[in-house]
Amino acid sequence: MKYMDEYRDRDAILRLAEAIRRTVTRPHAIMEICGGQTHAIVRFGLDQLLPDEVTLVHGPGCPVCVTPVEMIDKAIALAAMPDVILCTFGDMMRVPGSEHDLLGIKARGGDVRFVYSPLDAVKVAEENPGRQVVFFGIGFETTAPANALAVKTAAARQLRNFSMLVSLVLVPPAMEAILSAERCAVNGFLGPGHVCTIMGSEEYEPIARKYRVPIVISGFEPLDLLLGIHMCVKQLEAGRCDVENQYARSVARAGNAAARALLQEVFEISPQQWRGLGPIPASGMRLSEAYRDFDAEGRFELAGVVARESEECISGEILQGLKKPCDCPAFGTRCTPDRPLGAPMVSSEGACSAYHRYRPALAPAQTGECA
Amino acid sequence: MNGKPAPAIACPLPLPDQGHITLAHGGGGTRMHDLLERVFLKRFRNELGDGQTDAATIAVGEGRLAFTTDSFVVDPPFFPGGDIGSLAVHGTVNDLAMAGAEPRYLSAAFILEEGFELARLEQVADSMQAAALAAGVQIVTGDTKVIERQRGGGIYINTAGIGVVRPGVALGPGAIQSGDRVIINGDLGRHGMAIMTMRAGFDVDTPIESDSAALWPEVKALLDAGIAVHCLRDLTRGGLASALNELSASSGRAIHIAEDRVPVLPAVRGVCEILGFDPLHVANEGRFAAIVAPEDAARAVAILSALHPDAPAADIGAVTDAAERRVTLESVIGVTRVLDMLSGEQLPRIC
Numbered sequence: 001m002k003y004m005d006e007y008r009d010r011d012a013i014l015r016l017a018e019a020i021r022r023t024v025t026r027p028h029a030i031m032e033i034c035g036g037q038t039h040a041i042v043r044f045g046l047d048q049l050l051p052d053e054v055t056l057v058h059g060p061g062c063p064v065c066v067t068p069v070e071m072i073d074k075a076i077a078l079a080a081m082p083d084v085i086l087c088t089f090g091d092m093m094r095v096p097g098s099e100h101d102l103l104g105i106k107a108r109g110g111d112v113r114f115v116y117s118p119l120d121a122v123k124v125a126e127e128n129p130g131r132q133v134v135f136f137g138i139g140f141e142t143t144a145p146a147n148a149l150a151v152k153t154a155a156a157r158q159l160r161n162f163s164m165l166v167s168l169v170l171v172p173p174a175m176e177a178i179l180s181a182e183r184c185a186v187n188g189f190l191g192p193g194h195v196c197t198i199m200g201s202e203e204y205e206p207i208a209r210k211y212r213v214p215i216v217i218s219g220f221e222p223l224d225l226l227l228g229i230h231m232c233v234k235q236l237e238a239g240r241c242d243v244e245n246q247y248a249r250s251v252a253r254a255g256n257a258a259a260r261a262l263l264q265e266v267f268e269i270s271p272q273q274w275r276g277l278g279p280i281p282a283s284g285m286r287l288s289e290a291y292r293d294f295d296a297e298g299r300f301e302l303a304g305v306v307a308r309e310s311e312e313c314i315s316g317e318i319l320q321g322l323k324k325p326c327d328c329p330a331f332g333t334r335c336t337p338d339r340p341l342g343a344p345m346v347s348s349e350g351a352c353s354a355y356h357r358y359r360p361a362l363a364p365a366q367t368g369e370c371a
Numbered sequence: 372m373n374g375k376p377a378p379a380i381a382c383p384l385p386l387p388d389q390g391h392i393t394l395a396h397g398g399g400g401t402r403m404h405d406l407l408e409r410v411f412l413k414r415f416r417n418e419l420g421d422g423q424t425d426a427a428t429i430a431v432g433e434g435r436l437a438f439t440t441d442s443f444v445v446d447p448p449f450f451p452g453g454d455i456g457s458l459a460v461h462g463t464v465n466d467l468a469m470a471g472a473e474p475r476y477l478s479a480a481f482i483l484e485e486g487f488e489l490a491r492l493e494q495v496a497d498s499m500q501a502a503a504l505a506a507g508v509q510i511v512t513g514d515t516k517v518i519e520r521q522r523g524g525g526i527y528i529n530t531a532g533i534g535v536v537r538p539g540v541a542l543g544p545g546a547i548q549s550g551d552r553v554i555i556n557g558d559l560g561r562h563g564m565a566i567m568t569m570r571a572g573f574d575v576d577t578p579i580e581s582d583s584a585a586l587w588p589e590v591k592a593l594l595d596a597g598i599a600v601h602c603l604r605d606l607t608r609g610g611l612a613s614a615l616n617e618l619s620a621s622s623g624r625a626i627h628i629a630e631d632r633v634p635v636l637p638a639v640r641g642v643c644e645i646l647g648f649d650p651l652h653v654a655n656e657g658r659f660a661a662i663v664a665p666e667d668a669a670r671a672v673a674i675l676s677a678l679h680p681d682a683p684a685a686d687i688g689a690v691t692d693a694a695e696r697r698v699t700l701e702s703v704i705g706v707t708r709v710l711d712m713l714s715g716e717q718l719p720r721i722c
Contacts (some may be wrong), residue, residue, distance in 0.1 A: 004644065013704045045706025094395065107391040116571050132651055222704055358708045 001337040008044075012329040016226040017049040020233055024053045028236045029185050030229060033146025033171060034192040036220050044222045054233060057185060057321035060174050060277060061192055063139040064091045064347035065319060068273040070307035071167040072097040075136045078165065078296065079110040079304050085128060087121035088136035090114040095343045098308040113214045117289070118143075118150030118164075125154065125162035134296045138167045138171030142194040144285060145259040150264035151287065151294050164297040166286055169272055171195050172203055173283035178320050179211040186321055190225065191217035193247040196264075204243045212241045219247040234269025266291050275343060276316035290371030313342035320352055325355040332356060380523065400609050400713035404440055404617075424543055425466035425605065428536055435473030436711065439463060440531035448495070448526055452567050452580030453656070455528055456498035459582050461656055462607070463532040464506045468587040469603040469659060471542040474506060480514040482527040495526065506585035508532070534596030544621035546601040549692040552668035553626060554661040556581065556589055556675045557682035558634040563653035564642050571646075577638040582659030582682070589678055598671045599664035606655040609713055612659055613652070615698045616657060616712040626698045628688030628710070651700075652713045 032038055038058045041047055047056050060066050076097050079086040086102070093103045093114055106112040111131075115121050118135050125133035137147040147168065154162040171192055171282040177185060191204055197218045204215045214235035218228030235242060245251055266287070273286025287295045296302075312330060317323040325331050325344070335341040337356060344350035395402045412421070419427045426439035441694075448455040464474040479499065483492065496538045503510050561582040568575055586605065593600050602622070604614045611633070619626050635650045643650050663671050668686050675684035693699075700710040 008703050010704050041710070044702050044704050045708050046704075048706050049704070103393045103395060104391060107393040296599070338405070357711055 007223040007276060013222050013226060017305060020054065020230050021051045021231050023237060024051050027053045027084065027257045028187045028242045029055045029057050030188045030190060030232050031059045031186040032190040033059040034062040034194065037218065038351050039349060040220050040222065042358045044141050046222055046225055048084045054229065058318065058351040059364060060319040062133050062344060062347050062349040064095050065137045065343040066169055066274045066276060067167050068275045069097055070305060073305045073307050074302045075165055076100050076102060076105050077302055078134050078300060079105045079112045083131050083152060085111045085113060085124060085131055086136060087113050087115045087124055087133060091347055092136060092138065094346050096340055105169050108356040118146050119153060122150050122154050122162055122189060124160050129161060129263060132161050135164045137164045140169055140171055140195050141199045145198060145262050146170045151266050151291050154294060155291060163294050163299050165296040165309055168285040170283050172207060173280050174277065175207055176278060177280045179213065181320060183322055190228045190232065191215045193217060193219045193250060195249040196255065198256050198259045200253055201243050201245050202253050208243050208315045209240050214241050215243045215249050216246045217247050277320040315344045316340040318344055325352040399485060400613060411438060411528055426470040426472060428470055434538065435536040437467050437470040437534040437536055439466040440529065442529040443526065444527050447569055450569050451578050453583035454495060454498050456495035457502040458583050458656060459528040459530045460499050460502035460506060461585050463530040465586045465605045467532050467534035468590045469589065469605050470536065471540040472536045474508045474531045474532055474587055477503065477508050477510045478512045478531045479510050480529040483517050484525050485517055485520040487525050495503055506587060529682040542600060542602050544602055544618055547618065547622040547662050547690055548601065548626055549624060549690055550665050550685050551601055551662045551690040552665050553628060553688045554663055554668060554671050554684055554686050555658060556684045557635050557658055557679065559655055559658060560635055560639040560643060560650035560653040562656040564639045568642055573642065575638055575642060579638050582655055582657035584658055586657065589675055592660065592674050592678060596654055596674055598667045600661055601649055602662040604660050606658045606660060608654050610652045610654055610712050613712045619698050623696055624695050625693035626688060626692045627691050629701045631703045632685055632687040634685050635713055651710060
């Protein structure tokens with residue numbers, strides 16, 4: 001298929017893997033930021049093609065995984081309200097909150113609907129004027145513009161029954177949090193292609209300079225990823241720390257101006273709690289003053305929602321690239337997609353889900369090792 | 372956070388058993404299998420019905436009858452390539468065919484929601500009759516119930532079917548042997564993605580039509596040609612991945628397939644990529660896997676392909692004697708990974 005098959009050509013992939021093998025002389029740990037990249041790496045087995053010196057570690061780029069448990073609990077509380085229709089993406093339906101997930105609340109009578117776009121939720125609001133429709137808006141810079149458009153559309157149509165539970169996060173502050181951590185194990189990054197399509201590659205340049213770390217903006221197909229790894233390895237071997245763009249067919253240095261303007265109009269930067277990573281300053285987005293009326297947290301009484309936490313799940317360390325899913329003693333045993341301990345096991349972009357789907361044999365209980 | 376400082380590392384407690392049926396219990400994956408074991412097979416299992424085959428076969432005189440039932444709750448009820456009526460016939464006819472039985476008689480029970488348009492019901496009934504005629508079965512008994520408005524999805528249909536197994540035919544996971552080849556009778560994923568694109572309102576350049584079809588003619592062709600068919604399994608909910616995992620588990624053997632041998636139409640692959648679905652997990656309504664003796668594999672592919680050249684059959688892999696009794700797949704770039712059963716139902720991804 002055009003734009004897909006050419007990036008999955010076996011011979012080209014094997015040639016590139018060989019080129020990486022010839023380039024590398026010492027160990028490097030490269031983190032891919034985006035959960036979509038993690039899944040492609042594990043699905044196609046790209047990590048198995050790499051020389052031992054190159055270790056891929058998985059970053060916090062799964063929007064479902066990093067959504068704080070208290071936000072999921074708030075969404076669940078809203079879904080349980082009789083007059084509320086809660087709309088969200090399918091990915092969110094099975095992510096565990098403190099006691100329930102949205103699919104469970106739906107089974108108990110909550111009106112939970114999964115949609116393909118935030119604008120679909122605006123349509124639901126128009127079709128149900130007697131009920132409050134809340135869109136649970138989560139994600140990174142990639143999905144944020146569609147969220148902004150939904151709020152702007154609802155405002156233009158003067159919909160009094162539409163609001164948004166906002167949990168939007170930004171990638172660069174999370175990268176800085178990882179790089180600033182005492183136990184940082186990352187030497188280089190594959191930058192998030194989809195995010196950069198919106199925001200551009202330029203905002204990663206100060207990070208590369210400040211932390212002296214190479215960042216290669218990469219796509220999501222096997223060849224994209226291997227080429228990104230090769231570019232990153234070449235920088236590491238040469239001692240360079242630049243932002244390079246492997247994904248030029250989609251990403252411009254300044255990103256998408258219209259989408260950025262929309263974000264600036266509807267949202268403002270805010271502190272944000274990340275599941276697994278804790279609070280990160282200036283790493284989230286909340287509705288700007290002009291659109292604050294559409295904030296579900298202001299419209300509904302949600303202060304009584306209390307999140308419960310567990311100590312068993314190690315997703316925090318997984319999301320920081322300090323551990324791999326199969327390092328977790330619960331992986332594949334006490335934590336499975338059917339009974340997840342944490343979001344990375346249930347989200348379609350979660351690292352644990354990728355390993356469980358494509359590498360279940362790596363469960364420590366079965367092999368005693370994490371390859 | 373209850374007035375306490377947030378911990379740096381945050382993760383939720385495990386979910387308690389929720390005690391309610393969720394949509395994930397209907398997805399054809401591990402949740403559904405757990406439910407069947409826990410509720411139904413625990414109580415109903417007997418020597419004729421062990422949940423491992425699509426239809427039970429019952430000795431009657433010198434021959435064998437096959438008996439099966441299925442319910443159809445598809446939303447939307449009308450979709451490119453079919454509707455709930457033809458689907459209700461094909462689904463049950465195919466369950467019989469998978470037992471190697473020639474389908475003969477069907478029952479049809481309707482649960483209709485108050486307000487459902489009569490003209491649409493007639494359209495469904497016409498479609499059922501056409502599908503039954505084409506499949507060579509008769510609809511000989513039925514039932515109708517009407518439920519109050521907003522208590523259902525418009526129309527649900529249950530069909531049960533009886534078929535006849537010819538002497539000497541005994542298909543099932545127990546007959547699967549190491550070295551057997553895995554044949555599929557055409558490209559995968561059409562039905563699931565036809566439904567999904569309808570639901571999502573996707574405007575696809577090439578409209579995806581369901582593969583819904585009666586499979587008995589293909590099974591009959593294999594049996595008539597003397598192909599050593601050991602087991603058949605239709606690739607409905609959960610798709611190829613679930614079917615092969617079921618066969619691996621119930622036969623106690625490993626199965627290895629090659630991803631690049633599995634035919635998938637470009638349009639299906641494209642929509643799957645957009646939504647984050649794996650075509651190997653997507654439902655089909657006119658596709659099956661045939662586990663056949665290795666020496667008959669090429670002939671089986673030729674016979675099936677001749678029946679519908681527009682969707683040729685493929686030999687996608689083999690039953691192996693690997694110690695790990697699981698399904699593995701060689702990815703398109705030549706790396707081997709596990710092909711697992713889906714957990715719950717497939718839900719579209721965020722980005």
